[in-house]
Amino acid sequence: MPAADDAELLLAAGRGDRNAFGVLVERYHRTVVQFVYRFLADVDRDTAEDLTQDVFVKAWEAASGFEPRAAVLTWLLRIATNTGLNYRRWRRLRRALSLASGGLVSAPDPKAGSPEGRPARADEAERVRSAVAQLPPNQRAAIVLRHFHEMSYKDVADVLETSVPAVESLLFRARRTLERELRPVASEHWPQVSGEPGAE
């Protein structure tokens, strides 16, 4: 029997079918966890999983309003992006309130960026993580969606609720920054081509 179509499952979930929603959770849980982990770029796996739980609860609550014009994964990652942005804002507010009331700002989590999320070349991976983390959120989201979820510019635009030319611009600016930030790591991989970018 062929696997049920995503949109059919989500429409069924919108009518209250938890089993149908469970299939979607099985299908996309890993994708959403890894998207959130990379999009926020400075959280550990537990936080990414907790936020992913929020994403799916919101998706369940919003399923009855889903319109099959969008792909289900695109729809889920849009919820994940908004959840990540809200979490980031809340975290900044929390820090600000903590500072204003004389409290202590949380110490960095020793688990963040721990070996569970690192490739063997840990220093290089940490530089990559740090460079990606410094990108503005919309550029970071575009990079993660394009590089790790292999989305077309159209799909990235749908997730970020923007236009294809805007996505092209976001990715260009993000990669220009990454090229600059990763030069110390990347230089050993450069092909033997001379010349600096011109400014004609």
Add this chain to the structure above:
Amino acid sequence: MRCKAAQQMISAAQDGELGVDRRAAFQAHLDGCAACRAFAARVAVAAGLVVEWEAPEPSWGAADRVMNAVTAGTGSRGAAREWLDLLRPAPLGLSAAAFALGVALTVFANGAPASDDGSPEAGNGEQVAEYSEAVSNDSIETSLLALLTEQEE
């Protein structure tokens, strides 16, 4: 085509997202410009490094916990209420709390405590629980987040 225009097309070219006409113009520029060829190569190398950044596999049972939360109708909200306490001061401390909130929003607007500085952030389930509880309350917390969203946009 000038170098600046060509460089802005590099990402789309490398992603196969340039149309035929733009691709031809881009390629013509690249054929005659060593500097842009070098820049394109470096951008490609940096992009190649990014994809080596691995993300962890979800923990065992995490998807089941999601379905438990869906069934229970809750997100990851929990018992932690530290930050809500900051927003819900005792009546006699209202003016002090209002002052603290004003200072906090000023600090926030100035970006001093921004977490997007690339440094690893404290993160754990309890913090997300606090966040979930905060945004699930249709009260001052929601209003503040909306205000911060407007500030950012």
